[in-house]
Amino acid sequence: MTDKELLALAENAAANSYSPYSHFAVGAALVTTDGKIFTGCNIENASFSLTNCAERTAIFKAVSEGYKSFTAIAVVGGRDGDFSKDCIPCGACLQVMREFCDSDFRIILAEKTYRLEELMPVSFGL
Numbered sequence: 001m002t003d004k005e006l007l008a009l010a011e012n013a014a015a016n017s018y019s020p021y022s023h024f025a026v027g028a029a030l031v032t033t034d035g036k037i038f039t040g041c042n043i044e045n046a047s048f049s050l051t052n053c054a055e056r057t058a059i060f061k062a063v064s065e066g067y068k069s070f071t072a073i074a075v076v077g078g079r080d081g082d083f084s085k086d087c088i089p090c091g092a093c094l095q096v097m098r099e100f101c102d103s104d105f106r107i108i109l110a111e112k113t114y115r116l117e118e119l120m121p122v123s124f125g126l
Protein backbone atom coordinates (compact mmCIF):
# COMPACT_ATOMS: atom_id res chain seq x y z
CA MET A 1 0.00 0.00 0.00
CA THR A 2 1.42 3.42 -0.94
CA ASP A 3 1.42 6.47 1.30
CA LYS A 4 -1.06 8.10 -1.08
CA GLU A 5 -3.42 5.13 -0.73
CA LEU A 6 -3.11 5.30 3.06
CA LEU A 7 -3.97 9.01 2.99
CA ALA A 8 -7.04 8.15 0.88
CA LEU A 9 -8.11 5.57 3.50
CA ALA A 10 -7.63 8.20 6.21
CA GLU A 11 -9.86 10.58 4.22
CA ASN A 12 -12.53 7.87 3.95
CA ALA A 13 -12.33 7.39 7.72
CA ALA A 14 -12.74 11.14 8.26
CA ALA A 15 -16.14 10.83 6.57
CA ASN A 16 -17.31 9.08 9.78
CA SER A 17 -15.97 11.85 12.04
CA TYR A 18 -18.38 12.83 14.80
CA SER A 19 -17.37 16.46 15.26
CA PRO A 20 -20.48 18.62 15.78
CA TYR A 21 -18.58 21.01 18.09
CA SER A 22 -15.34 21.73 16.25
CA HIS A 23 -16.52 20.86 12.71
CA PHE A 24 -12.94 19.63 12.27
CA ALA A 25 -12.99 16.12 10.79
CA VAL A 26 -9.96 13.89 11.32
CA GLY A 27 -9.26 10.45 9.89
CA ALA A 28 -6.40 8.02 10.43
CA ALA A 29 -5.20 4.80 8.78
CA LEU A 30 -2.80 2.72 10.87
CA VAL A 31 -0.57 -0.03 9.42
CA THR A 32 0.44 -3.07 11.49
CA THR A 33 3.82 -4.75 10.98
CA ASP A 34 2.05 -7.56 9.13
CA GLY A 35 0.30 -5.14 6.79
CA LYS A 36 -3.19 -4.99 8.27
CA ILE A 37 -4.91 -1.57 8.26
CA PHE A 38 -7.02 -0.11 11.06
CA THR A 39 -8.82 3.18 10.49
CA GLY A 40 -10.28 5.67 12.95
CA CYS A 41 -11.98 9.05 13.17
CA ASN A 42 -12.34 11.70 15.87
CA ILE A 43 -15.35 11.26 18.14
CA GLU A 44 -16.39 14.34 20.10
CA ASN A 45 -18.59 14.63 23.17
CA ALA A 46 -20.69 17.36 24.76
CA SER A 47 -18.38 16.89 27.73
CA PHE A 48 -15.46 18.13 25.65
CA SER A 49 -12.62 16.40 27.45
CA LEU A 50 -14.07 13.01 26.54
CA THR A 51 -13.34 13.61 22.86
CA ASN A 52 -11.25 10.85 21.28
CA CYS A 53 -8.85 11.72 18.46
CA ALA A 54 -8.79 9.78 15.20
CA GLU A 55 -5.28 8.42 15.81
CA ARG A 56 -6.18 7.01 19.21
CA THR A 57 -9.41 5.54 17.84
CA ALA A 58 -7.38 3.63 15.23
CA ILE A 59 -4.71 2.52 17.72
CA PHE A 60 -7.23 1.42 20.34
CA LYS A 61 -9.21 -0.50 17.72
CA ALA A 62 -6.02 -2.32 16.69
CA VAL A 63 -4.81 -3.08 20.21
CA SER A 64 -8.27 -4.30 21.20
CA GLU A 65 -8.09 -6.74 18.27
CA GLY A 66 -4.69 -8.07 19.39
CA TYR A 67 -2.36 -5.96 17.21
CA LYS A 68 0.35 -4.06 19.09
CA SER A 69 3.10 -3.51 16.53
CA PHE A 70 2.86 -0.80 13.89
CA THR A 71 4.94 0.73 11.11
CA ALA A 72 3.02 3.84 10.02
CA ILE A 73 -0.08 5.97 10.38
CA ALA A 74 -1.62 8.34 7.84
CA VAL A 75 -3.56 11.26 9.33
CA VAL A 76 -5.71 13.88 7.62
CA GLY A 77 -7.78 16.63 9.18
CA GLY A 78 -9.66 19.69 8.10
CA ARG A 79 -12.93 21.55 7.72
CA ASP A 80 -15.41 21.36 4.84
CA GLY A 81 -13.56 18.48 3.19
CA ASP A 82 -10.29 20.38 2.83
CA PHE A 83 -7.55 17.98 3.96
CA SER A 84 -4.70 19.71 2.11
CA LYS A 85 -2.79 20.97 5.18
CA ASP A 86 -0.82 18.85 7.62
CA CYS A 87 -2.83 17.78 10.68
CA ILE A 88 -0.11 17.21 13.28
CA PRO A 89 -1.08 14.63 15.93
CA CYS A 90 -1.70 16.08 19.39
CA GLY A 91 0.55 15.32 22.35
CA ALA A 92 -1.84 12.74 23.79
CA CYS A 93 -1.84 10.78 20.52
CA LEU A 94 1.95 11.01 20.25
CA GLN A 95 2.23 9.59 23.77
CA VAL A 96 -0.06 6.68 22.82
CA MET A 97 2.04 6.07 19.68
CA ARG A 98 5.13 6.17 21.93
CA GLU A 99 3.66 3.27 23.91
CA PHE A 100 3.39 0.92 20.94
CA CYS A 101 5.69 2.23 18.20
CA ASP A 102 9.43 2.48 17.58
CA SER A 103 11.14 5.83 17.10
CA ASP A 104 11.17 5.29 13.31
CA PHE A 105 7.37 4.84 13.15
CA ARG A 106 6.21 6.93 10.17
CA ILE A 107 3.54 9.62 10.55
CA ILE A 108 2.25 10.36 7.05
CA LEU A 109 0.53 13.74 6.72
CA ALA A 110 -0.92 15.59 3.73
CA GLU A 111 2.23 17.57 2.99
CA LYS A 112 5.02 15.87 4.86
CA THR A 113 6.00 12.59 6.53
CA TYR A 114 7.65 12.56 9.96
CA ARG A 115 9.19 9.90 12.14
CA LEU A 116 7.81 9.60 15.66
CA GLU A 117 11.11 10.69 17.21
CA GLU A 118 11.01 13.93 15.20
CA LEU A 119 7.65 14.95 16.67
CA MET A 120 8.45 13.51 20.11
CA PRO A 121 12.22 13.59 20.60
CA VAL A 122 12.10 13.15 24.38
CA SER A 123 9.27 11.24 26.04
CA PHE A 124 8.09 9.23 28.98
CA GLY A 125 7.95 5.45 28.67
CA LEU A 126 8.63 2.17 30.36
Ligand code: THU
Nearest residue numbers: 022024026042053054088089090
Ligand atom coordinates in the same frame (compact mmCIF):
# COMPACT_ATOMS: atom_id res chain seq x y z
N1 THU B 1 -8.11 15.85 16.72
C1 THU B 1 -7.76 14.59 16.29
O1 THU B 1 -8.62 13.76 15.98
N2 THU B 1 -6.43 14.29 16.24
C2 THU B 1 -5.43 15.14 16.60
O2 THU B 1 -4.28 14.73 16.70
C3 THU B 1 -5.73 16.54 16.88
C4 THU B 1 -7.16 16.85 17.12
C5 THU B 1 -9.54 16.19 16.80
C6 THU B 1 -10.06 16.36 18.19
C7 THU B 1 -11.25 17.25 17.95
O3 THU B 1 -12.38 16.44 17.66
C8 THU B 1 -10.90 18.05 16.71
O4 THU B 1 -9.76 17.41 16.14
C9 THU B 1 -10.55 19.51 16.99
O5 THU B 1 -9.61 19.61 17.97
